Amino acid sequence: MNTFISIIIIFGLLVFIHELGHLIFAKRAGILCREFAIGFGPKIFSFKKGETVYTIRLLPLGGFVRMAGEDPEMIQIKPGYEIGLTFNDSGKVQKLIINNKSKHPDCKVIQVEKIDLEKELYVKGYIVDEEGIVTYQVDEKAEYILDEQATQIAPYDRQFGAKTLLQRAMALFAGPMMNFVLAVVILTLYGWLAGMPVNEPLVGNVTEDGVAIQAGLQSGDRILAIDGEQVSTWDEMTAIIQAHPNEPLVFDISRGTDDEFAVTIVPQERVGADEQVQGVVGITPATEKSVFGAITFGFKQTYEFTMLIFESLGMLVTGQFTLDHLAGPVGIYSYTGEVAAMGFLVLMQWTAILSVNLGIINLLPLPALDGGRLMFIALEAVRGKPIDPQKEGLVHFIGFALLMLLMLVVTWNDINKFFL
Structure with a gap:
C-alpha cells in the first residue's frame, strides 16, 4: 500500500508539473486551452475554471493539455443545419x-x-x-x-497554429522545462533537510559495520594527519584512505578542544564505481545547512543526473545497453517500493531523478513526444512554411503506436524480471 500511495503521489506530481508548464505558456501565448487532464480514459473528476476544464481521468499513464487547433474541431456546423x-x-x-x-x-x-x-x-x-x-x-x-x-x-487567433514559432515552441518546451525546475526544487529542499557535506576532515557519522567505529572514532572527530601526512580537506583524507586498502594507517585525531590522540586503522576493501579496489573505513562527512549551499546542490545534482541519463541513452544507442536494461511502469513501481523503504529523503532523490528522466525523454526528437513536435516547428522555421497537418498527424500517430509497442515490450521484461 505504501508503494502504491508513493507512486500515485510521485507520478501525479510529475505529470501535473509537466502539463502545468504547457498550460501556463500556452495561456500566456493566448491559446485557448480546452482541457487540462491528469491521466487518460474516462473522467472520474472534473471542474471548469475560466475557459479550461480540469479533469482527473481513470488511467494514470500521463496527462495532456488540449489546445485549440491541435486537432480538428469536434463540432462542425455545415450549411443546411x-x-x-x-x-x-x-x-x-x-x-x-x-x-x-x-x-x-x-x-x-x-x-x-x-x-x-x-x-x-x-x-x-x-x-x-x-x-x-x-x-x-x-x-x-x-x-x-x-x-x-x-x-x-476557437477563433483562429486563439488556435495553436496561429501563434508565432517562438510561442508554439515555448508552449511545447515548457512541459519538460518544468520537470527540470521541479528536480532543482526537490534537490534544493533535500540539500536543506539533509545538510550539505563539508569539505573538511570532520567525521559526521560512523557506520556500525566499519573499522572506524572499532577503532573508537566518533562523530565530530577531526582527522589532523594520516601516517604523518597532514590533511586539511575531506578530499585529501579520502584520497589517502582509498589508496591504501588492507594497509595499516596511523590517524592523528583531535577531539574537542584539547584532546588529541592517534589510532591505527586498516581500511577495508571496496570495489569503486570505476571497478578499482579502494580502501574505506566507514565514516561520512559532517554536514552544514545553508540556503546558498542547498540551492547550489540542487542545480549541481540536477546537472549530474541529466548527464548520467544522457550517458545511459548513448549506451542504449551504441548497444552497450539493451531493452532489458530499461524499466517500464512495473519496474518503476517495484523500484519505488524499494526506495520508499529507505526513507523520505531517498524518495525525494528518486522523485528528482524521475522528473529529470521525464523531461529528457519528452525532449527526444521522437514523434508524438514534445521533442518530435519541436522538430516539426524547427523544420517549419527552416522551410518557411508549415508541414502539411495531415502528414504531421500521420507521423505522430505512427510514432505513438511504436511508443506503445515499446512500452508493452518493456513492461513484459519488467514482469519477467520481477515476477517470473
Missing part, C-alpha cells in the same frame, strides 16, 4: 445550440446558409418560418451547446 441562437447584451451570438433546441425556448432557430467561426465570426441563414436571410455576428467567446454540454468556439 438548423441551429438555435441566443444573444448577449451586445446583440452578438452567445450560444449556438446544436440539438435539444426545445430545451431552450428563447433561442432563435435558423437554417444555416454560411458560417465562419474562425476568422470573420458570423452566421448567416434563414429564420425558420420567416422570409429573408439574416446575418449575425458571433461573440469571440461564444459556445456550442451539444447534448447540453458547452464547448467554447
Whole structure:
C-alpha cells in the first residue's frame, strides 16, 4: 500500500508539473486551452475554471493539455443545419445550440446558409418560418451547446497554429522545462533537510559495520594527519584512505578542544564505481545547512543526473545497453517500493531523478513526444512554411503506436524480471 500511495503521489506530481508548464505558456501565448487532464480514459473528476476544464481521468499513464487547433474541431456546423441562437447584451451570438433546441425556448432557430467561426465570426441563414436571410455576428467567446454540454468556439487567433514559432515552441518546451525546475526544487529542499557535506576532515557519522567505529572514532572527530601526512580537506583524507586498502594507517585525531590522540586503522576493501579496489573505513562527512549551499546542490545534482541519463541513452544507442536494461511502469513501481523503504529523503532523490528522466525523454526528437513536435516547428522555421497537418498527424500517430509497442515490450521484461 505504501508503494502504491508513493507512486500515485510521485507520478501525479510529475505529470501535473509537466502539463502545468504547457498550460501556463500556452495561456500566456493566448491559446485557448480546452482541457487540462491528469491521466487518460474516462473522467472520474472534473471542474471548469475560466475557459479550461480540469479533469482527473481513470488511467494514470500521463496527462495532456488540449489546445485549440491541435486537432480538428469536434463540432462542425455545415450549411443546411438548423441551429438555435441566443444573444448577449451586445446583440452578438452567445450560444449556438446544436440539438435539444426545445430545451431552450428563447433561442432563435435558423437554417444555416454560411458560417465562419474562425476568422470573420458570423452566421448567416434563414429564420425558420420567416422570409429573408439574416446575418449575425458571433461573440469571440461564444459556445456550442451539444447534448447540453458547452464547448467554447476557437477563433483562429486563439488556435495553436496561429501563434508565432517562438510561442508554439515555448508552449511545447515548457512541459519538460518544468520537470527540470521541479528536480532543482526537490534537490534544493533535500540539500536543506539533509545538510550539505563539508569539505573538511570532520567525521559526521560512523557506520556500525566499519573499522572506524572499532577503532573508537566518533562523530565530530577531526582527522589532523594520516601516517604523518597532514590533511586539511575531506578530499585529501579520502584520497589517502582509498589508496591504501588492507594497509595499516596511523590517524592523528583531535577531539574537542584539547584532546588529541592517534589510532591505527586498516581500511577495508571496496570495489569503486570505476571497478578499482579502494580502501574505506566507514565514516561520512559532517554536514552544514545553508540556503546558498542547498540551492547550489540542487542545480549541481540536477546537472549530474541529466548527464548520467544522457550517458545511459548513448549506451542504449551504441548497444552497450539493451531493452532489458530499461524499466517500464512495473519496474518503476517495484523500484519505488524499494526506495520508499529507505526513507523520505531517498524518495525525494528518486522523485528528482524521475522528473529529470521525464523531461529528457519528452525532449527526444521522437514523434508524438514534445521533442518530435519541436522538430516539426524547427523544420517549419527552416522551410518557411508549415508541414502539411495531415502528414504531421500521420507521423505522430505512427510514432505513438511504436511508443506503445515499446512500452508493452518493456513492461513484459519488467514482469519477467520481477515476477517470473
